[in-house]
Amino acid sequence: MSGRAGIVIVGASLAGLRGAEALRRGGYEGPLTLVGDEPYRPYDRPPLSKHVLAGELAADATALPQLLPLRARWRLGSPATGLDRNAKIVRLADGSSLAYDTLLVATGARARRWPGEAEFAGIFTIRGRDEAADLRAALARDPRSVLIVGGGLIGCEAASCCRDLGLPVTLVDPNPTPLARALGTLVGGTLAARMRAAGVDLRPGTQVRALEGEAGQVCRARLADGGSIAADLVIVALGAVRDTGWLSEGGLAADAGGLTCDGACRALTRMGVPDPNIFAAGDVARWPNPLYGGRLIAVEHWGNAVEQAAHAARNMLNPADPQPYAHLPAFWSSQFGLNIKMVGLADGADSVAIVQGSRAAGRFLAVYGREGRTIAAVSFDEARWLPAYAERIAAGAAFPPIHDATDQPAIETRPPGFPPPRPFPASRGRVPEAAHA
Ligand SMILES: Cc1cc2nc3c(=O)[nH]c(=O)nc-3n(C[C@H](O)[C@H](O)[C@H](O)COP(=O)(O)OP(=O)(O)OC[C@H]3O[C@@H](n4cnc5c(N)ncnc54)[C@H](O)[C@@H]3O)c2cc1C
Known part of the structure; x- marks a missing residue:
């Protein structure tokens, strides 16, 4: 796939960078342009609210490693302000415009x-x-x-x-x-x-x-x-608001909750039809996740930005064979001396059980269920078993999925205590709370 204009990626951060790398790794040799509104090459955000605030790491020491030569043109410091899908042009704030054959939208989100x-x-x-x-x-x-x-x-x-x-x-x-x-x-x-x-x-x-x-x-x-x-x-x-303002006149299904895609990461028009030349990945994208019954999911997790960008790149290079993107959301956090890790989405759970350790000891693994199925697990300083639970969640195993291990406490299921959902801006599907909100 290589037309004259080539591939343009709007959003030069984690998803944009990993998407660009996946395109080159996948054999794409044509023109590649990355557009970023920040004046910096891609950097990592998780350390910002941890080591940078703590004074352990300078904010400018967070650059993401570039894993292979990109041979890309970088247009940094000038945001995309508009999209003309008929002309296949992205307009920039500096008055210039960029033609594309294929576009990857990776504009993430900004703080509310x-x-x-x-x-x-x-x-x-x-x-x-x-x-x-x-x-x-x-x-x-x-x-x-x-x-x-x-x-x-x-x-x-x-x-x-x-x-x-x-x-x-x-x-x-x-x-x-x-x-x-x-x-x-x-x-x-x-x-x-x-x-x-x-x-x-x-x-x-x-x-x-x-x-x-x-x-x-x-x-x-x-x-x-x-x-x-x-x-x-x-x-x-x-929390964060998805950066979709620049798409407002492009006729795409985009709002503050994200840019809606089909299962193959292709952006949907307001009529619900995929644009074969526009893909999305990372925080900005919401897509029907087969692991959650095809429910529209939008996640703000580092791991999804990496995985979805690679998946979108694969589909950009193989338009005749688009593959659905199935992703088990996962995130980590460190705070108050704790290492917290989560897999799956717990919203909508009707039960939770402590399956390793104890809350009293402050080290435990909790598993969430909905209607008899296992949907998520979180560990507080107790991640040893998390991969085993991730497998069960991806397989939609019965809840609780493991109950006869020799090192488990007596398992008691309790209501997880989720607050009622907040009203969310109008969107074309149910948008879960962002995990980082
Ligand atoms: C402080 C903080 C801590 C985090 N900690 C964790 C953690 O511990 N664990 C975890 O799993 N996840 C964490 N995350 C989430 C993770 O960093 C994000 O999921 C990830 O950065 C998403 O990458 P992205 O490329 O999709 O979006 P972003 O990183 O948001 O990048 C989008 C880029 O597009 C640019 N852009 C926006 N609009 C335009 C435009 N119109 N034109 C050009 N460029 C544009 C933006 O400026 C930005 O550079 C954290 C996020 C933050 C902010």
Whole structure:
């Protein structure tokens, strides 16, 4: 496959880079262009909310290794602003345009911002390298009190770093426990206890209504329950919004929840028809995952960006033989001295069981079931058996899948305690909560 214009990849980060590598590895010899709105070559985001905030790694030391020579043209620092599918052209902010034969959309997501964020100094989000560097510099100036808005993975990781730095931290989240949407409140309760033991002032079950400032500097948060919290540094960790704005006039099925694809990673038009020349991969893509009964899934996980980009590249090079993308979502997190690893999607689970270790000991493996099937597993410092559970989840095994191992505790199934789903922006299918929201 090599027309005159070649392949254009919009989004020069993890999925874009790994997609480009897979194209070259798959034998593509034609022109290849990567477009990125950031001025940097691809870098890794997971360290930003961990080692970079902790001051252990500089934000500019996070470059992703390039695994083979790409022979690509890099168009960095100028975002794509529009797509003309009839002319097969991507328009850039600098006024230029790029013709493509095949396009890979890998524009990921950006942090959801606090309305009016720019009004006061001291309000931060963490998505990109510059944001992490700015936040790290502010943390190093010893703020009197840090407020974290949102108890998802990034909010919890930030809280962990701040406590390691000895800073007073308050975390506010409307759910009963941190990570309630990803793990449920039973497992989330264990993390809450760990966070409190580490000195985090947890305020579950309420929301920040307003941020107030003095002399241009944030100084206070007003809560929905009538209370207020003094804070001169606020980290807004309210999840991410998919970067699909530039596709708005392209006639594709795209919104803040992602770009909808068919099972082979080909972008769907608003009429639900795949465009054979446009593919998507990584955080921006949502697709019918055969491992979840064809339900539309959008995940914000490092492993999916790598795997889906390689899969999309394979299908771009073999248009006559498109293969469905079946992926078992998986992520890891490190916080409060814990190594958390998860496989599968637990949302919608009706049962959870501790199948290794114990919550009291703080080391355990929990397995989630829905309607008698195993759908997800999470380990807190107990990942030894996780691959065995991943296999059972992929096979749709009965729940609980392993119950006679000699080193297991007595297995008791309990309700996992998931909060009711939040309303999500209109989309062409059910979009699960992002695991990093
Ligand atoms: C702070 C943080 C910590 C994380 N920790 C973990 C973790 O511990 N474990 C885990 O599994 N996952 C983690 N993740 C998630 C993981 O990093 C993402 O899933 C991964 O980065 C997705 O890669 P991507 O290439 O699809 O999207 P992104 O990394 O979001 O890259 C998209 C790129 O496209 C660019 N772009 C956007 N719009 C345009 C446009 N119009 N034109 C040109 N370029 C554009 C963006 O600037 C960006 O450079 C973390 C994410 C963050 C932010």
